Amino acid sequence: xxxxxxxxxSKGLIKxxxxxxxLMVLSSGVLSFFSYNDVPLFVFxxxxxxxxxxxxxxxxxxxxxxxxxxxxxxxxxxxSRASAAPxxxxxxxxxxxxxxxxxxxxxxxxxxxxxxxxxxxxxxxQAMHLPMKVIIPVAVFxxxxxxxxxxxxxxxxxxxxxxxxxxLGSIFRHPMRTxxxxxxxxxxxxxxxxxxxxxxxxxxxxxxxxxRSSYQSVRLGPADYIAGGIILAVTIYxxxxxx
Amino acid sequence: xxxxxxxxxxxxxxxRMKTKDLIYAGAFGAIYLVVMLVIVMGTSGIAIMYxxxxxxxxxxxxxxxxxxxxxxxxxxxxxxxxVLFSLVSCMGNIPGMIGCxxxxxxxxxxxxxxxxxxRKSYLASYPIFNLTMAMPYTMLGFQRETFIRRAAxxxxxxxxxxxxxxxxxxxxxxxAVEAVIGGIIGVLLASKLIxxxxxxxxxx
Numbered sequence: 018x019x020x021x022x023x024x025x026x027s028k029g030l031i032k033x034x035x036x037x038x039x040l041m042v043l044s045s046g047v048l049s050f051f052s053y054n055d056v057p058l059f060v061f062x063x064x065x066x067x068x069x070x071x072x073x074x075x076x077x078x079x080x081x082x083x084x085x086x087x088x089x090x091x092x093x094x095x096x097s098r099a100s101a102a103p104x105x106x107x108x109x110x111x112x113x114x115x116x117x118x119x120x121x122x123x124x125x126x127x128x129x130x131x132x133x134x135x136x137x138x139x140x141x142x143q144a145m146h147l148p149m150k151v152i153i154p155v156a157v158f159x160x161x162x163x164x165x166x167x168x169x170x171x172x173x174x175x176x177x178x179x180x181x182x183x184x185l186g187s188i189f190r191h192p193m194r195t196x197x198x199x200x201x202x203x204x205x206x207x208x209x210x211x212x213x214x215x216x217x218x219x220x221x222x223x224x225x226x227x228x229r230s231s232y233q234s235v236r237l238g239p240a241d242y243i244a245g246g247i248i249l250a251v252t253i254y255x256x257x258x259x260x
Numbered sequence: 261x262x263x264x265x266x267x268x269x270x271x272x273x274x275x276r277m278k279t280k281d282l283i284y285a286g287a288f289g290a291i292y293l294v295v296m297l298v299i300v301m302g303t304s305g306i307a308i309m310y311x312x313x314x315x316x317x318x319x320x321x322x323x324x325x326x327x328x329x330x331x332x333x334x335x336x337x338x339x340x341x342x343v344l345f346s347l348v349s350c351m352g353n354i355p356g357m358i359g360c361x362x363x364x365x366x367x368x369x370x371x372x373x374x375x376x377x378x379r380k381s382y383l384a385s386y387p388i389f390n391l392t393m394a395m396p397y398t399m400l401g402f403q404r405e406t407f408i409r410r411a412a413x414x415x416x417x418x419x420x421x422x423x424x425x426x427x428x429x430x431x432x433x434x435x436a437v438e439a440v441i442g443g444i445i446g447v448l449l450a451s452k453l454i455x456x457x458x459x460x461x462x463x464x
Binding site: 043046047050103106107108110111114115118119149150153154155156157158159160161162164165166193196197200201203204205207208210211214215218219223224 | 291295304306351453457461463
């Protein structure tokens with residue numbers, strides 16, 4: 018089992034500001050909603066994967082980029098020839114397109130949640146002068162997504178250990194039972210994680226009304242301006258031409 | 261020690277959210293959205309399942325929502341959940357975002373009407389909250405041509421045609437009703453699960 022810190026970015030070659038990463042998540046969402054064209058998507062994904070690799074996740078970046086290239090190729094193959102089975106064609110086309118358009122969002126989410134410590138989040142949000150009532154839920158929200166994924170892997174393992182499969186087949190055969198088997202343990206373990214998180218937050222004086230100081234300094238550096246500039250350019254291009 | 265003090269102050273009649281409640285709301289929001297996205301992504305390959313997503317999401321996610329509001333028992337968790345939901349699912353769809361906010365606010369008001377103590381009003385708030393699931397579809401309901409054209413560009417002409425055929429013009433109201441029905445079924449399931457597991461464990 019690898020015991021890594023949540024959002025450890027010490028291995029990265031460059032350190033991006035959380036605000037730049039949030040800009041990436043936002044613009045990837047916008048992009049996957051408005052872009053029909055493959056070229057901006059390609060440019061965006063290239064930038065994203067490069068940044069992900071530079072921020073200390075080269076393996077994830079490579080995998081994501083390969084998946085993206087394969088999906089793009091398959092989409093091209095399907096749309097370039099007429100097939101004899103229109104129904105199958107539609108289904109495979111849709112699945113590939115969903116994959117293609119989710120990838121930037123998923124990758125930028127990995128970049129955001131995988132390479133940012135929760136304290137960096139909070140100090141970045143504080144630099145944006147947001148009230149604590151907004152900061153805490155959003156920061157916890159981002160911090161918790163990897164936890165949900167982790168719990169899910171744990172539950173699958175525990176279920177497999179007892180001879181219960183929670184794969185696609187069992188979802189179709191016993192939908193309600195599968196929901197119960199997955200949801201209940203996930204909620205139980207998540208609640209205990211939440212309790213620990215809450216105690217840790219209280220121990221750090223998060224419920225005080227005074228302005229907090231932080232060890233983590235967040236500052237927009239040259240890398241942020243370059244990355245942010247490229248992302249904004251692609252997004253604006255898509256928004257202005259995609260409509 | 262600090263923890264005990266917080267639980268004590270929770271029991272007092274203070275209905276403003278504390279740091280701990282904000283953490284609960286954010287974390288439950290993460291679970292809710294991950295489960296929602298898994299369901300929607302997993303089923304949207306077929307046009308009809310895409311239209312049925314509010315039903316399936318309502319059935320599954322009701323338990324998560326109920327636990328969240330029952331755990332916090334203050335004004336706010338449903339609203340935070342709704343806002344996080346709208347940020348993820350209605351990006352680039354401003355009327356949908358406003359709709360999400362209104363649905364979440366109505367759910368809060370139902371809980372408030374029950375005085376934060378009646379289990380029934382907590383349960384009754386979810387079918388209304390689940391209207392948020394109908395909000396991403398507002399485009400299909402009110403800007404139909406744009407949406408179909410976009411689906412053709414995104415996926416393929418065949419998918420757009422199937423969607424066009426499967427979705428009559430009153431579809432959005434159908435989806436809203438479907439979301440409420442999904443919410444009701446989900447709540448029935450949730451109250452059973454909560455009684456069976458979470459009450460017994462003393463979590464809420």
